[in-house]
Amino acid sequence: MKTKKNRLKGNTVFGVVVGSLGIACGLWLLISLEKISGVEFVAFSFGFAVIGLIIAFAAEVQEFSIAGNGVKLKELRSEAEKTIEELKEARTELFRVLVQKSIHGSGGFGSDFIVDECIESFCELIEQIEKFDCLDDLRLDVEKSLKLILSRQYNNLSVIHEPNKKHTDPLESYDSPREFREKMSDAVIQNYLYRKNPKPTIEQGRSELNDGVEAYSKLYAIKAKLDKLDNINA
Numbered sequence: 756m757k758t759k760k761n762r763l764k765g766n767t768v769f770g771v772v773v774g775s776l777g778i779a780c781g782l783w784l785l786i787s788l789e790k791i792s793g794v795e796f797v798a799f800s801f802g803f804a805v806i807g808l809i810i811a812f813a814a815e816v817q818e819f820s821i822a823g824n825g826v827k828l829k830e831l832r833s834e835a836e837k838t839i840e841e842l843k844e845a846r847t848e849l850f851r852v853l854v855q856k857s858i859h860g861s862g863g864f865g866s867d868f869i870v871d872e873c874i875e876s877f878c879e880l881i882e883q884i885e886k887f888d889c890l891d892d893l894r895l896d897v898e899k900s901l902k903l904i905l906s907r908q909y910n911n912l913s914v915i916h917e918p919n920k921k922h923t924d925p926l927e928s929y930d931s932p933r934e935f936r937e938k939m940s941d942a943v944i945q946n947y948l949y950r951k952n953p954k955p956t957i958e959q960g961r962s963e964l965n966d967g968v969e970a971y972s973k974l975y976a977i978k979a980k981l982d983k984l985d986n987i988n989a
């Protein structure tokens with residue numbers, strides 16, 4: 756009996772080690788080498804955590820006896836549920852870190868691109884957060900990051916509106932994408948072309964402005980989801 760207990764403890768320790776090594780390796784690839792994206796890191800880490808869980812409980816599953824079957828299943832289920840809850844909490848904390856990092860670009864001196872470089876990765880990350888039903892838990896973190904990236908994209912479209920926004924401005928103060936589209940006149944496009952060097956054609960200018968508004972609308976949609984959460988929790 757003592758040997759079985761030792762083997763169970765050994766499997767548990769080995770499972771924890773495998774899960775921890777997987778998460779550590781993911782952090783190394785994400786932060787040090789920058790070989791994977793934030794979304795890939797979450798999937799990578801969660802996969803190793805599940806593998807570690809399977810290893811930890813493999814011996815218990817194999818040693819079920821007919822008479823004690825019900826008791827062992829109950830104990831295993833209780834321990835598994837506890838471990839799953841801990842994994843969910845760890846996943847939420849990982850998402851929290853990724854949300855904070857996702858709004859920082861390459862660190863250059865800026866560019867004349869009308870679409871902020873962080874929008875695509877930020878929106879993909881929010882999709883994953885929604886998929887795992889973590890948006891409510893991360894609501895304040897998402898709002899803080901959204902204010903910063905939304906203000907940057909809003910200011911990229913300054914040719915359409917006045918004045919610019921600060922990242923401290925409330926989300927309620929932002930124009931809707933529809934208002935931007937209504938203001939996009941030929942005069943606005945000409946003003947945009949005047950700022951470009953070399954100057955694109957009017958059709959290219961219109962297309963670039965449309966791309967900028969489309970990127971802004973994706974961020975504005977996240978704002979709408981946060982508003983909905985506020986109404987639900989009110």
